[in-house]
Amino acid sequence: MSAAPVAEVDLGELGFGRGAHLLVQRALAGLPRGGRLAVSGRDPALRVHLPAWCRGRGHRVEWPDRGEAGDLVAVVVRGSADDDRWFGAERAGAALPSALSSRPPARWGLGARGALLEAGGPEARFDLDDRDLVWADIAPNLYAQAAARQWDPQTAVPWDDPFALPADVEAAVVQVMTYLVENEQAALVVPARFVGRIHPHFREVVQLLAVQMADEARHMEVFSRRALLRGAEMGTSSAGGRQSLFTLVAESDFALASFLLSVLGEGSFVDLLSFLHENAPDPVTRRICWLAMQDERRHVVFGMAHLEHQAQLDPLLRDRLRAAIHRRHDALVDTAGLNADVFDALVVLAAGGWHPDDVSGGFDRVQALQHAMDQGRQRRLVRLGFRADEAAELSALHTRNFM
Amino acid sequence: MLAPTVLMGAVAYDPKVVTIWEGFRTWLRGRGLDFDFVLYSHYERQVEDLVAGRIDAAWNSPLAWLRAERLAAAHGTSVRALTMRDTDQDLTSVVVVRADSPVGQLAGLAGRVVAVGALDSPQATLIPLGHLAAAGVTVDVRRFDVGVGLHGDHIGGERDAARALVAGEVDAACMIDANHLAFVQEGTLPPEGTRIVAQTARYDHCNMTVRAPESDGVRLFGTLLLGMSYADPQVRPLLDLEGLTAWREGRTTGYDALADAVDASGFYSPDGRVTATDYRP
Numbered sequence: 252m253s254a255a256p257v258a259e260v261d262l263g264e265l266g267f268g269r270g271a272h273l274l275v276q277r278a279l280a281g282l283p284r285g286g287r288l289a290v291s292g293r294d295p296a297l298r299v300h301l302p303a304w305c306r307g308r309g310h311r312v313e314w315p316d317r318g319e320a321g322d323l324v325a326v327v328v329r330g331s332a333d334d335d336r337w338f339g340a341e342r343a344g345a346a347l348p349s350a351l352s353s354r355p356p357a358r359w360g361l362g363a364r365g366a367l368l369e370a371g372g373p374e375a376r377f378d379l380d381d382r383d384l385v386w387a388d389i390a391p392n393l394y395a396q397a398a399a400r401q402w403d404p405q406t407a408v409p410w411d412d413p414f415a416l417p418a419d420v421e422a423a424v425v426q427v428m429t430y431l432v433e434n435e436q437a438a439l440v441v442p443a444r445f446v447g448r449i450h451p452h453f454r455e456v457v458q459l460l461a462v463q464m465a466d467e468a469r470h471m472e473v474f475s476r477r478a479l480l481r482g483a484e485m486g487t488s489s490a491g492g493r494q495s496l497f498t499l500v501a502e503s504d505f506a507l508a509s510f511l512l513s514v515l516g517e518g519s520f521v522d523l524l525s526f527l528h529e530n531a532p533d534p535v536t537r538r539i540c541w542l543a544m545q546d547e548r549r550h551v552v553f554g555m556a557h558l559e560h561q562a563q564l565d566p567l568l569r570d571r572l573r574a575a576i577h578r579r580h581d582a583l584v585d586t587a588g589l590n591a592d593v594f595d596a597l598v599v600l601a602a603g604g605w606h607p608d609d610v611s612g613g614f615d616r617v618q619a620l621q622h623a624m625d626q627g628r629q630r631r632l633v634r635l636g637f638r639a640d641e642a643a644e645l646s647a648l649h650t651r652n653f654m
Numbered sequence: 655m656l657a658p659t660v661l662m663g664a665v666a667y668d669p670k671v672v673t674i675w676e677g678f679r680t681w682l683r684g685r686g687l688d689f690d691f692v693l694y695s696h697y698e699r700q701v702e703d704l705v706a707g708r709i710d711a712a713w714n715s716p717l718a719w720l721r722a723e724r725l726a727a728a729h730g731t732s733v734r735a736l737t738m739r740d741t742d743q744d745l746t747s748v749v750v751v752r753a754d755s756p757v758g759q760l761a762g763l764a765g766r767v768v769a770v771g772a773l774d775s776p777q778a779t780l781i782p783l784g785h786l787a788a789a790g791v792t793v794d795v796r797r798f799d800v801g802v803g804l805h806g807d808h809i810g811g812e813r814d815a816a817r818a819l820v821a822g823e824v825d826a827a828c829m830i831d832a833n834h835l836a837f838v839q840e841g842t843l844p845p846e847g848t849r850i851v852a853q854t855a856r857y858d859h860c861n862m863t864v865r866a867p868e869s870d871g872v873r874l875f876g877t878l879l880l881g882m883s884y885a886d887p888q889v890r891p892l893l894d895l896e897g898l899t900a901w902r903e904g905r906t907t908g909y910d911a912l913a914d915a916v917d918a919s920g921f922y923s924p925d926g927r928v929t930a931t932d933y934r935p
Contacts (some may be wrong), residue, residue: 268845296834296850299748303832306741309884309899331884332899337697338885647892 256326258282262292267300275301281327283435286329287313291322298324308332339370348391348455353382355452364452377450379505383560387557390455397462397549402542404473412482416531419605421481423596424536427527428478430593431488431543432471434520434654437496438550439467441512445505460551466546473539480535489590491583495652498579506561507575508569513554514575514631516654517547519624523653526620530601555631564637569636573645580648588651624653658871659688662711662862663700666693667807670895677892681882687874696935697721697804698928704863705729705926710872711736714863715805715911716760716776719919721907722863725926735861735904736868736876742859742896743908747782748834749852750843751826752819758787760852764827768793769815773933774921775806776912778815782828784915785854796824803935809833814843826851858908 260278265271271294278288282600290301301324302312312325344352346365360375362368379385387393416424442460449457478485499516502508524544531537562568594617602613625646632642660682664671675691682689692709694700697718704712705725714722715722726733749768751757757766763786771778779797787794798815801808812829816837819827829837833851837843862879864872879901882889893899916922921930 266838266845267835296838299746299831299850299853300835300838302744302746303835306744307832307897309740312744330899335883335885335899336890339887371890654852 254287256287256289258286259291261322262290262294262297264293266292266294266296267304268296270448271297271300272304279327280334282329284329284331284334288327288329290323290324290327293322301325301327327535336369339485340364341366341370343368344452344567351382351386352452355380355450359450359452361451364454365532367397377448379445379448380450380452382453383448383504383561385453385456385557387456387553387560389556390553391457393549393553393556394459394462397466400549401462401465402469402543404469404476407542407650408473408538409534410476412534414535416481416532420532420599422486423599424532425478425482425484426486426592426596427600428474428536429488430492430590430596431474432478432485433488433492433496433645434475434516435467435543436511437499437654438501438517439464439471440502441502441508444500444503445508448505456557463546463550463553466543466550470539470543471544473542477535477539484543486596487590487592489587489592491586491588492593492652493592494586495583495588495650496654498582498650499654502575503572504575506558507571508557509554510572511575511579512636512654513550514558515649517550517554517626518627518631519649519653521551522620522624522627526597526616526623527600528617530603532600532603551631555634558635572635573637573641576645576648579650583650583652589653625649657686657688658869658874660690660710660869660871660875662689662691662875663694663703663709664691664802665697665700665715665807666695667801667804668704674892674896677889681889681892682793682875682878685878686898687871687878689875697805698803698935701725701863701926704733704865705731707865710864710869711875712863713727714861715807716857716859716861716909717774717780717805717916718865719746719861719906720909720913720916721922721926723926724922724924726865728925732866733863734837734863734866734868735739735906736872737901738858738861738904739881739896739898740900740902742861743902743905744856745777745859746831746856747777747785747828748821748831748850749782749786749826749828749898750816750834750848751851753847753849755825755849757825757851760786760791763793763826763851764791764851765794766793767823767921768798768823768828769818771796771806771811771828772799772802772804772808772817773797774802774804774935776857777830778812778828778833778916779806780915780921781854781857781911782852784911784918785852786802787918789852793816793826804935813837813842820844820847855911856908858905859905861906 259280260274262271262274274566305312305327309330311328314325343359343362343364343366357374442463446457446460499511521544524540526538528537597617598613601616602609628646629642632645664675679689697715700712701718701722703709704722722733757763798811800810812833815827818824838845882901884890884893884899923929
């Protein structure tokens, strides 16, 4: 043999069929290119497997002189392939969300944030790659909260609690539930359209939207289940209601979709769910509306947080938000808006009886709900920097379908 | 001035051959070589086309190299090995028995059933059988003809031979050293379930065969291949697919054992004709 090895490793009885390469690899890692490692061992196949393994990894093997005693099998001369593989490698930004890249490059693609990326690989196109457009500092905390508060539809709702409602009240519940299911469907589809476009560098936002979609999935389940708890038929779905939801799903701009869905739509929905929680005629309806309301509040918080952040940086954002409200209003101006059956059902639930005074009281409460929704929208618009009078005007243009 | 050209032949033993050579073609064209390739369904036609001048280079198995050398000589010309992979040098084949086999040494295999790969596999058939014959051991050969014409590039025959060994259908099986390791690691062979009773001398495998004298294009081709770096992210995935970390200068010193086996078995005649009786690629 030529020069003396600088390192040695004894594999004992361990063969390459059971992981001996790990010990060899570990010993080679500490050597420079051309560094020499004496490998000893007693596995009978070692003399065949060691050179075969080295060959595939670009290491050279030198054989000991005949007559050298002991378990020495060969000397491995470290090749350059292991180093070459990592030539030009880069970190995919900082691992922690406190030091995010403002515009992560496409080549980071699906690499884990902060990972050491081998050069090459596909340039994945995630077009929502501007931190200011998608990020909110609250996202990691909101995600943690959302993940901690996931509930099990089977155990979180008293499905078996006994109750019996008059047929017309039950029909009103079924109608409202039908309406809620179609709204929740839209609320699931909207983030789903964006989640695959957001650069994974902003993974907490992706995670948060994923949980948001899981929330909506549960809402769809529990509202459907309540609708069919006592019967086999769902309520009605109006063409205008579906048209209103379709304009939400069709919005392809992330900021505008968040604005229409979370700030205006889900914001109003929180008020609606609170109303239903108060006026629910049975324990199941009361519980599912309360559970869904908690989730929807989180969705509104995130939508507000990232739009507030963006509005501070981009003074033109408000123009776009304003235009989006007008555009949606124009698209819906010839539609009926809220399904009349839904409105009537809400009055029935709030009335709690069929005496004219009950109905009158129910009607007042639904009007108060609409007023509360309007006030809430105005407050959120003001937080996004709109003047109070303009906020009032814009809120009035919001779809009559609530969402 | 027109760019120098090279038309290379490669055998399509696996769909990845297209990925590899399309990738290399892009890389080579980007460096001033007008390179293209044609795919063959087996090595024999590729060798004939190389010697006849229809292609400029052939990515050849060791067996195809031997035939090219003989055919060229018969035509009064010559070929040479331009480059080879680092992983083509210093391979060995092994003869393996089950761990509980009464066979302790090579001589113990006399009269027993030995599984080999396809008829035209250098590493799993011709070289190990030549090794047995040289040791004076006569065995009953059970052949696993998968991918005949691909000169053993298809791993199927070797794997089937290994499976037959585990199943107790044969007394021993022949395979290349790296496949013995691969079969143990993938579970085709149980980790401590086999014992190596013989290992051949070291030999070489594939090479990029070209006609002599080389054209400018072929010379540039050789220079460019040798310049490919594993540090280059454009070619590294292709090098991984092709199973090398670097191209080396071609050498022809590692084909003697195979040449002896070819002569002993009558696979090719000295002038490069296919003479193996049951060989239909």
